Amino acid sequence: xxxxxxELICESLIQEGVDLVFGHPGGAILPLYDHLTKYPQxxxxxxxxxxxxxxxxxxxxxxxxKVGVCIATSGPGAINLVVGLATAYMDSTPMxxxxxxxxxxxxxxxxxQECDITGITLPVTKHNYxxxxxxxxxxxxxxxxxxxxxxxxxxxxxxxxxxxxxxLSNFEEYPQTIDLPGYKPHVKPELSQVKKAxxxxxxxxxxxxxxxxxxxxxGAEKELLEIAEKAQIPVISTLLGLGxxxxxxxxxxxxxxxxxxxxxxxxxxxxxxxxNIGARFDDRIVGKVExxxxxxxxxxxxIDPSNINQNLEADVPIVGDAKSTLEMMSAxxxxxxxxxxxxxxxxxxxxxxxxxxxxxxILPQYIIRELWNExxxxxxxxxxxxxxxxxxxxxxxxxxxxxxxxxGGLGTMGYEVPAAMGMQMGRPKDLVWSIAGDxxxxxxxxxxxxxxxxxxxxxxxxxxxxxxxxxxxxxxLFYDNRxxxxxxxxPNWVKLADAYDIKGxxxxxxxxxxxxxxxxNDHDxxxxxxFVVEQEGNVYPMxxxxxxxxxxxxxxxxxxxSSAVLK
Amino acid sequence: xxxxxxxxxxxxxxxxxxxxSMFRRRGFNIASLAVGHSEKTGFSRMTIVVDxxxxxxxxxxxxxxxxxxxxxEAFDITDQPNVVRETALIKVSATPSTRGQIVEIxxxxxxxxxxNVSTDWIIIEITGTTDQIESMxxxxxxxxxxxxxxxxxxxxxxx
Numbered sequence: 001x002x003x004x005x006x007e008l009i010c011e012s013l014i015q016e017g018v019d020l021v022f023g024h025p026g027g028a029i030l031p032l033y034d035h036l037t038k039y040p041q042x043x044x045x046x047x048x049x050x051x052x053x054x055x056x057x058x059x060x061x062x063x064x065x066k067v068g069v070c071i072a073t074s075g076p077g078a079i080n081l082v083v084g085l086a087t088a089y090m091d092s093t094p095m096x097x098x099x100x101x102x103x104x105x106x107x108x109x110x111x112x113q114e115c116d117i118t119g120i121t122l123p124v125t126k127h128n129y130x131x132x133x134x135x136x137x138x139x140x141x142x143x144x145x146x147x148x149x150x151x152x153x154x155x156x157x158x159x160x161x162x163x164x165x166x167x168l169s170n171f172e173e174y175p176q177t178i179d180l181p182g183y184k185p186h187v188k189p190e191l192s193q194v195k196k197a198x199x200x201x202x203x204x205x206x207x208x209x210x211x212x213x214x215x216x217x218x219g220a221e222k223e224l225l226e227i228a229e230k231a232q233i234p235v236i237s238t239l240l241g242l243g244x245x246x247x248x249x250x251x252x253x254x255x256x257x258x259x260x261x262x263x264x265x266x267x268x269x270x271x272x273x274x275x276n277i278g279a280r281f282d283d284r285i286v287g288k289v290e291x292x293x294x295x296x297x298x299x300x301x302x303i304d305p306s307n308i309n310q311n312l313e314a315d316v317p318i319v320g321d322a323k324s325t326l327e328m329m330s331a332x333x334x335x336x337x338x339x340x341x342x343x344x345x346x347x348x349x350x351x352x353x354x355x356x357x358x359x360x361x362i363l364p365q366y367i368i369r370e371l372w373n374e375x376x377x378x379x380x381x382x383x384x385x386x387x388x389x390x391x392x393x394x395x396x397x398x399x400x401x402x403x404x405x406x407x408g409g410l411g412t413m414g415y416e417v418p419a420a421m422g423m424q425m426g427r428p429k430d431l432v433w434s435i436a437g438d439x440x441x442x443x444x445x446x447x448x449x450x451x452x453x454x455x456x457x458x459x460x461x462x463x464x465x466x467x468x469x470x471x472x473x474x475x476x477l478f479y480d481n482r483x484x485x486x487x488x489x490x491p492n493w494v495k496l497a498d499a500y501d502i503k504g505x506x507x508x509x510x511x512x513x514x515x516x517x518x519x520x521n522d523h524d525x526x527x528x529x530x531f532v533v534e535q536e537g538n539v540y541p542m543x544x545x546x547x548x549x550x551x552x553x554x555x556x557x558x559x560x561x562s563s564a565v566l567k
Numbered sequence: 568x569x570x571x572x573x574x575x576x577x578x579x580x581x582x583x584x585x586x587x588s589m590f591r592r593r594g595f596n597i598a599s600l601a602v603g604h605s606e607k608t609g610f611s612r613m614t615i616v617v618d619x620x621x622x623x624x625x626x627x628x629x630x631x632x633x634x635x636x637x638x639x640e641a642f643d644i645t646d647q648p649n650v651v652r653e654t655a656l657i658k659v660s661a662t663p664s665t666r667g668q669i670v671e672i673x674x675x676x677x678x679x680x681x682x683n684v685s686t687d688w689i690i691i692e693i694t695g696t697t698d699q700i701e702s703m704x705x706x707x708x709x710x711x712x713x714x715x716x717x718x719x720x721x722x723x724x725x726x
Contacts (some may be wrong), residue, residue, distance in 0.1 A: 183636045305633065
């Protein structure tokens with residue numbers, strides 16, 4: 001059967017199980033959009049900006065584990081995807097981006113809306129393709145999905161010239177196999193390394209598990225729970241690891257690192273063995289390498305061999321996926337009690353709790369805690385980047401697998417609007433709350449139109465302090481209070497919501513916080529809450545960049561006027 | 568320190584860009600790079616020499632290379648039994664009166680050819696180890712080197 005390139009893409013997407021794509025049309029990609037009309041089984045969501053399409057595909061992928069797909073035209077359209085691709089690349093999100101390109105004959109001649117998108121995205125994609133023949137499309141798409149979702153997942157970009165989208169090619173059947181001799185993810189770990197690791201665990205008195213995003217990527221949540229309970233090992237988490245282990249579990253210590261709880265950081269420092277499962281020991285976790293957990297040995301389980309010894313030298317490196325490795329380990333790990341070590345954890349939680357300062361004004365921490373109380377940690381959370389993100393990570397210990405998504409590696413402000421949209425589309429029946437900053441929200445708020453069109457019942461909690469809060473905190477602490485360009489007052493938020501036919505609520509009094517959350521939960525549709533919060537407040541604890549737990553700063557007011565909320 | 572890395576890669580447009588881009592953005596310095604067809608159709612072999620790197624970075628280079636989808640395999644072969652060669656083309660000043668002295672120098676080395684000659688220069692082709700080429704250059708220096716082109720190292724393991 002003779003099909004045009006655009007039809008080959010649609011047929012191939014269907015073969016890959018794709019039923020939802022996010023995108024924005026334009027000149028070079030028009031033939032694909034023309035053919036899309038013949039494939040109602042692929043739903044297309046029209047975002048208002050290509051960045052929104054990329055983050056939405058990312059949020060959808062993180063919430064479901066499927067490959068997220070986004071589409072853009074050549075030149076500016078493709079370039080607008082870049083921050084979304086880089087966000088996905090840093091956080092290992094499986095994505096496929098399809099971009100239009102100028103016709104083959106025009107490439108390299110500075111044609112209208114031409115740009116070298118495969119060149120631009122080289123460092124922020126796992127792989128990319130410039131397709132020069134329509135007949136290559138099915139195999140390229142097959143490979144792209146395989147590369148995107150296996151090993152350490154990541155975004156793959158496919159750039160297709162307009163005349164390739166139109167070119168006819170014979171299509172009999174979708175390829176069943178692929179031949180990529182240079183691409184062999186190492187899923188099954190070496191037994192000898194696993195035995196060495198188990199030996200360390202069985203001999204350890206004070207072990208701790210550091211759970212990263214690799215746990216969720218490989219679907220190893222059950223295996224993690226099993227081994228932690230069997231060997232009674234407390235679990236700390238990276239920012240992206242949140243959701244790998246139930247936040248309310250007695251062994252869960254939650255977030256560690258720069259803004260992790262004091263008890264989690266001290267526990268890591270006092271441990272004699274850190275078992276890193278699917279994280280890369282990045283600088284936000286480790287701080288100063290020489291002073292990080294100086295008494296501990298390190299087991300490092302990762303699917304990406306380049307993560308081994310990248311930041312920190314492991315005593316037992318294991319290349320493999322978290323699920324296969326934990327399955328092998330579980331059987332060999334000895335069941336034990338560790339009464340003393342767990343008692344020490346309880347002592348640390350009591351001495352160094354996470355807490356909320358007493359205040360008459362509304363603190364973001366208070367809102368997040370009330371949100372947790374109201375939803376019992378069962379809502380799906382998306383955050384932006386900054387202070388609210390750290391407070392959400394500390395104070396909303398999620399109990400939901402894949403229930404906390406955030407731009408961790410790249411720290412992309414504005415992620416909270418389109419990613420929430422993607423998460424809600426992937427989990428249509430679940431309650432999705434986007435904890436947003438007023439700074440980040442203003443970067444991507446055009447997607448409120450998409451949310452309205454798609455009738456997505458996302459709830460936005462905007463922490464409105466009219467400041468770039470985290471920038472202000474750094475200027476206060478590290479630049480002698482010299483505030484520079486941080487006043488970022490937004491629009492009248494309720495009017496903005498109203499302009500998009502979205503329910504808007506403004507909350508100015510602490511006593512109204514809980515009822516506003518309830519009202520939003522009860523409303524059958526999207527809600528935007530403008531929480532007018534305390535302008536100046538700092539995220540504590542804080543380990544300054546490049547330092548260690550010895551330099552950790554806890555809230556100076558902690559023991560005078562505050563209440564412990566989370567032990 | 569200097570390391571020699573050998574890689575087998577797909578022979579496709581953009582592969583060299585992918586590899587050099589990885590070296591650049593991770594801060595590894597390429598001292599020389601040689602690439603050409605390998606024994607397998609559709610695959611090229613590369614010899615990449617990196618310098619000014621720490622011991623701890625060597626695994627980073629090979630694992631990051633392996634992460635490039637089009638790299639089939641990449642090894643640090645510096646400490647393995649190997650054959651390492653480089654070719655240089657040297658255009659050196661030579662007048663009828665100095666030509667004899669230069670030919671005397673050439674007789675001290677193996678693997679030498681006079682590739683071309685004119686009234687005021689000779690182009691010498693030398694294939695050998697880096698050390699041999701360096702000492703040849705030291706001896707020719709006083710005569711005046713007009714142009715120099717080196718291929719960079721090519722290497723094969725010999726085990």
